[in-house]
Amino acid sequence: MDEGAILQELGTRIRAQRKRIGLTQEALALVANVDRSYYGAVERGERNVTFTVLCRLCIALRCDVAALTEALPPGE
Amino acid sequence: MDEGAILQELGTRIRAQRKRIGLTQEALALVANVDRSYYGAVERGERNVTFTVLCRLCIALRCDVAALTEALPPGE
Numbered sequence: 001m002d003e004g005a006i007l008q009e010l011g012t013r014i015r016a017q018r019k020r021i022g023l024t025q026e027a028l029a030l031v032a033n034v035d036r037s038y039y040g041a042v043e044r045g046e047r048n049v050t051f052t053v054l055c056r057l058c059i060a061l062r063c064d065v066a067a068l069t070e071a072l073p074p075g076e
Numbered sequence: 077m078d079e080g081a082i083l084q085e086l087g088t089r090i091r092a093q094r095k096r097i098g099l100t101q102e103a104l105a106l107v108a109n110v111d112r113s114y115y116g117a118v119e120r121g122e123r124n125v126t127f128t129v130l131c132r133l134c135i136a137l138r139c140d141v142a143a144l145t146e147a148l149p150p151g152e
Contacts, residue, residue: 001128001131001132001135003128003131006127006128006131007127007128010127048126048127048128049126049127050124050125050126050127051082051083051086051124051125051126051127051130052077052079052082052083052124054127055077055079055082055148055149056077056149058148058149059077059149059151064145064146064147064148064149065141065142065145065148065149066141066142066143066145066146066147066148067142069140069141069142069145070140070142071140071142072131072134072140072141072142073131073132073134073135073140073141075135
């Protein structure tokens with residue numbers, strides 16, 4: 001399992017959802033109550049978020065975790 | 077957001093999927109390459125797994141993350 005690639009794919013999907021709802025990184029980080037630079041690193045796939053942080057991001061992104069994680073990990 | 081309740085719900089869903097594929101906790105922990113007692117705590121909702129650990133569990137559970145996370149967090 002390529003953990004780096006999985007985190008990058010998750011970050012890409014998080015970014016796409018943020019753009020879909022028209023928020024900036026600053027606004028999303030504020031709503032999700034996470035540090036702005038931490039959030040940017042999540043979008044770049046540089047942070048291995050815990051499940052509860054991912055849930056907080058999903059509340060700010062207005063979607064559930066399933067919406068971001070179809071076919072992750074690949075092959076399942 | 078009630079983090080404890082969310083982790084318990086995730087653990088309950090992980091346990092149900094494990095039973096669906098007929099594995100013991102020992103066997104699942106072995107396949108997922110996680111400590112057996114850590115895995116038991118995950119099922120009880122006592123561990124806030126990282127995304128890559130959740131992906132490793134999903135490979136052992138033969139499902140994707142989305143299959144375990146519909147409507148989590150609640151309300152999204």
